[in-house]
Amino acid sequence: MKIGVIGGGAWGTALAQVAARGGEPVLLWAREADVVTSINTRRENSVFLSGVTLPDTIRATGVLGDLSGCDALLVVAPAQHVRSVLGEIDSGATPLVLCAKGIEAGTQLLVGQVAGQVHPQAPIAVLSGPTFAHEVAAGQPTAVTLACEDDALGTALAERLAGPAFRTYASNDVIGAEIGGAVKNVLAIACGVVEGAGLGQNARAALIARGFAEMTRFGLARGARAETLAGLSGLGDLVLTCSSTSSRNFSLGVGLGQGRSASEMLADRRTVAEGAFTAPVLCQAASAVGVAMPVVDAVCALLAGADVREVVGALLARPLTREA
Ligand SMILES: NC(=O)C1=CN([C@@H]2O[C@H](COP(=O)(O)OP(=O)(O)OC[C@H]3O[C@@H](n4cnc5c(N)ncnc54)[C@H](O)[C@@H]3O)[C@@H](O)[C@H]2O)C=CC1
């Protein structure tokens, strides 16, 4: 199965390396000419994943049409750009494996649903889980969910991408796998705020648990299965990104907690903090299905410039309620 990768950021590059581990050729499309040059001439993506030597079997291209001979495409562009990038490629019925984590602004669609609209003939799969790109690239043990409604295709993809230190768990809950990854990015911002504002470890643990309750309520309302949300792509990824400054979303939250403005921190950065884009869409999507997400609402308020102490005070002052 020849794999193509759409997106030459840190995660697309690490996944190209995963796919190339058995010696198979992998073609990676990158939007930036300097990324294409860096990979093809220096065997390194010095822009988004510096310090990692890539094998000769990974070739980069700036031409999306070059991917047309691939048997499956990993889609690793940021969530808000998936529609436009996929719109530029004529991949027919080639399976698309969505690896971005987010909800599209305007439509409130998960990226797999966006891909299904743009390429109705293509089988859709989702790869998601607790996966910092630099750890995967370093060959450190990692496990992911590979979700696909077509069990045979899902199993084939899971086997193709698995490696000695990269375990893939097959699932057919595509929506569940996507919702975990999208929602945890917003909750990671909240946990970063706790860190930045010095609110303590009790608060962070409470946010992870109550955030997981919000993820579960929203996920069930959108058709996810509870066991998927409690698995690698949900709770697993939530715990990872809510406890590490390696997470861009957590780090953005740390800055917010220290009183910095989101727009200042997001201006001019080349790397993506998906939670900042997902948060406002998630607030609307939750309200559309009648689900309360107070932590997500608080993140939206902070991203819009509200005062940290006031937002935290308002969260704590809500009427007492039952846990479940
Ligand atoms: N970095 C990580 O550890 C992981 C990232 N992800 C997800 O993978 C997706 C991609 O993230 P990264 O590879 O980390 O990105 P990155 O932050 O390393 O790089 C930014 C990416 O955004 C792309 N980009 C910027 N503007 C664009 C535009 N107008 N159109 C198309 N692409 C554009 C760049 O080409 C580049 O590929 C995100 O949804 C992220 O949540 C998932 C798991 C792990």
Ligand SMILES: O=C(CO)COP(=O)(O)O
């Ligand atoms: O999704 C990730 C790890 O699973 C990466 O998290 P950040 O985008 O917050 O860095």
